[in-house]
Amino acid sequence: MSTPIPRPPGVPLLGNIRDIDPSNTWWSLKGLAEKYGEIFQIKVLGKTIVFVASAALAEEICDEKRFRKYVGGPIEEIRYTVHDSLFTAYEREAESWGVAHRIIAPRLSPQATASHFDQVRDCTAELIEKWARLGANNAIAPLDDLNRLNLEVTTLTLFGKKLNCIAAPRHPMLAAMEDSTSEAMKRPTRPKLLNWLLYDGKLKSATKTMREFAAEIVKHRKENPTDRDDLLAALMTAKDPETGKSLTESQVIDEIITMPIGSSTAPCAITAMIHFLLQNPEVVVKARAELDGVIGDGPFKHEHLSQLHYIAGIARETLRLSFAAPGFNIEPIPRNNGGVADKSPVLLAGGKYQIAHDQAMIIVLAGVNRDPAVFEEPLAFRPERMMGESFEKLPSGVKKWFGNGKRECIGKHWAWDFLNVAAAMLIHGVDFEAVDKGYVMKQDGWFNVRPVGFRLKVKPRSA
Numbered sequence: 359m360s361t362p363i364p365r366p367p368g369v370p371l372l373g374n375i376r377d378i379d380p381s382n383t384w385w386s387l388k389g390l391a392e393k394y395g396e397i398f399q400i401k402v403l404g405k406t407i408v409f410v411a412s413a414a415l416a417e418e419i420c421d422e423k424r425f426r427k428y429v430g431g432p433i434e435e436i437r438y439t440v441h442d443s444l445f446t447a448y449e450r451e452a453e454s455w456g457v458a459h460r461i462i463a464p465r466l467s468p469q470a471t472a473s474h475f476d477q478v479r480d481c482t483a484e485l486i487e488k489w490a491r492l493g494a495n496n497a498i499a500p501l502d503d504l505n506r507l508n509l510e511v512t513t514l515t516l517f518g519k520k521l522n523c524i525a526a527p528r529h530p531m532l533a534a535m536e537d538s539t540s541e542a543m544k545r546p547t548r549p550k551l552l553n554w555l556l557y558d559g560k561l562k563s564a565t566k567t568m569r570e571f572a573a574e575i576v577k578h579r580k581e582n583p584t585d586r587d588d589l590l591a592a593l594m595t596a597k598d599p600e601t602g603k604s605l606t607e608s609q610v611i612d613e614i615i616t617m618p619i620g621s622s623t624a625p626c627a628i629t630a631m632i633h634f635l636l637q638n639p640e641v642v643v644k645a646r647a648e649l650d651g652v653i654g655d656g657p658f659k660h661e662h663l664s665q666l667h668y669i670a671g672i673a674r675e676t677l678r679l680s681f682a683a684p685g686f687n688i689e690p691i692p693r694n695n696g697g698v699a700d701k702s703p704v705l706l707a708g709g710k711y712q713i714a715h716d717q718a719m720i721i722v723l724a725g726v727n728r729d730p731a732v733f734e735e736p737l738a739f740r741p742e743r744m745m746g747e748s749f750e751k752l753p754s755g756v757k758k759w760f761g762n763g764k765r766e767c768i769g770k771h772w773a774w775d776f777l778n779v780a781a782a783m784l785i786h787g788v789d790f791e792a793v794d795k796g797y798v799m800k801q802d803g804w805f806n807v808r809p810v811g812f813r814l815k816v817k818p819r820s821a
């Protein structure tokens with residue numbers, strides 16, 4: 359006998375519509391994970407979705423022999439903007455996904471991202487200089503500035519174009535990313551007619567801005583030929599080593615847009631990291647001791663990164679507790695018996711739970727990453743548990759902040775270096791103070807989640 363998967367009571371006809379705030383879906387899911395534990399389900403507009411919120415179940419449904427990425431809901435909606443890009447490709451588009459993956463992956467490898475180090479460092483220094491110019495009596499919204507930094511670094515390292523947007527008014531691409539992803543999240547919760555009547559305009563206008571941004575990057579490269587062997591060069595000219603195919607002009611635009619959307623998760627994580635550091639001043643003391651020992655007053659170089667073990671612990675503990683990419687979608691791989699579709703239920707946890715053969719599931723990392731079955735005091739920020747052997751020993755289910763398997767984040771090495779560089783430079787060079795001393799972190803967001811209403815005073819490090 360299997361155990362029924364818990365479901366909040368809901369209301370007749372509308373189901374669990376009131377259990378999810380469409381303006382802050384992930385915060386609602388975090389609350390439901392805290393209430394119901396390892397697994398729960400909701401029904402909205404006649405559709406059932408199962409949510410997995412424990413490390414053990416996450417590990418089980420990350421088994422690529424039984425499960426795969428589910429492309430539905432918001433991911434399907436953002437296809438309006440980026441079609442069959444890496445992030446949005448259906449399983450049935452595995453062939454075109456494979457071509458793009460093999461062209462892009464080498465340009466985001468650890469070796470490729472190591473070659474970006476100086477640019478990442480220098481752009482981060484630009485932000486720190488901008489803050490130093492503010493004078494003593496300042497109050498900043500860190501996410502706004504870190505979003506600018508992220509767009510600057512992504513565009514420079516991957517596409518070779520300096521936007522100069524760190525100290526400039528908010529770049530239109532940032533508003534367009536916000537509008538397109540918020541719309542993609544909200545559309546599945548509204549009737550189609552309402553989307554068409556009232557909201558198509560917002561999505562279309564954001565898409566136009568983003569595609570023009572990408573087209574401008576391509577035009578700039580055509581007008582300024584270079585021997586830079588970067589991601590843009592690969593997108594525009596490389597051939598897939600397996601099929602000999604290259605990307606169409608439209609696919610190049612799709613993939614260019616996908617990169618800043620993907621990388622925009624990093625500033626959300628860095629903002630949360632600053633909050634965790636303010637809550638844990640002893641971590642800053644230890645981190646500064648490491649940084650002073652390894653970098654000292656000299657220039658920060660790429661070879662320092664592999665010596666910054668405590669900073670790496672901070673970056674991982676931030677990924678765990680910020681769940682900046684808050685989850686990802688999974689579905690069972692269709693099964694068949696002697697050529698006949700097998701529609702029998704799929705068993706989870708050795709038969710404890712049963713789900714339909716084609717049930718869409720969402721891994722809620724707010725639950726998985728803070729699973730009390732794995733972590734002692736799961737809410738405490740402890741970089742030590744994310745270092746060395748302690749980290750190695752953790753089950754794979756709690757290390758899924760970059761997703762899973764073949765659809766794992768292709769930008770994970772880039773993101774890892776950026777998180778570590780930013781953490782090192784901000785801790786080494788800046789004193790942060792919360793404007794509101796009693797600030798309690800609440801997050802909102804769309805494809806990623808970030809602290810709401812978090813404001814800081816910033817000044818160059820004094821001691």
Ligand code: HEM
Nearest residue numbers: 444445617620621623624683686760761765767768769773
């Ligand atoms: C802290 C930073 C980041 C986090 C936590 C993160 C997390 C994730 C996760 C969880 C997925 C899987 C999504 C799914 O299964 O639907 C993913 C996929 C992806 N990410 Fe990231 N990401 C980060 C940074 C980046 C960066 C820097 C880039 C690009 C430079 C990027 C580009 C992508 C792309 C293109 C995919 C789709 C890959 C595919 O399906 O083939 N991400 N990311």
